[in-house]
Amino acid sequence: SQQGEEDPQALSIQEGENATMNCSYKTSINNLQWYRQNSGRGLVHLILIRSNEREKHSGRLRVTLDTSKKSSSLLITASRAADTASYFCATGGYQKVTFGIGTKLQVIP
Amino acid sequence: EPEVTQTPSHQVTQMGQEVILRCVPISNHLYFYWYRQILGQKVEFLVSFYNNEISEKSEIFDDQFSVERPDGSNFTLKIRSTKLEDSAMYFCASKETSGDTGELFFGEGSRLTVL
Known part of the structure; x- marks a missing residue:
């Protein structure tokens, strides 16, 4: 089954910096989503x-x-404290969307 | 803005009891899903539902689980005899369109605590 695996699992940056999260998956896809x-x-x-x-x-x-x-990678530019959250990549079709383990992002003000 | 609503927000139950979690998907959406998330862990797919029947289910979704759309608006998840390991956040989601594109809209979740 398709499954996204994000890295890093946790990321801590200062406000204003860019945050990059990566996702790898195993099978072919039609699209990939980030949540x-x-x-x-x-x-x-x-x-x-x-x-x-x-x-x-x-x-x-x-x-x-x-x-x-x-x-896949997700880049958040000029991060803000409000961007503090977990970020997940997701793959799959209408019958089943599978989420990765997520990256926990902390943006320090 | 339309949203997916879930009730209750938190339920505490004794092991072995039946639990029903309720969801009201967005009104014109056709595809419905239940996911669960054990504290601090990944979001796990349980089941998808379309046209009044299950489309796909995971290995987690065993005979203790069932889903129903009883009245055209509510979408429920029933756990027949809860176990300690069923303690988790349960998220309902809905999707408007068929095909592989289209975002899932999630509710805020129901936290289930089994004692």
């Missing part, structure tokens, strides 16, 4: 990148996808 979870809350969709796309931007978010390496 965010504030502590104890529901997941919120951030961005979807299709398998025929290499890079996508949304505000301060930049996602890349390398299907040859079965990997």
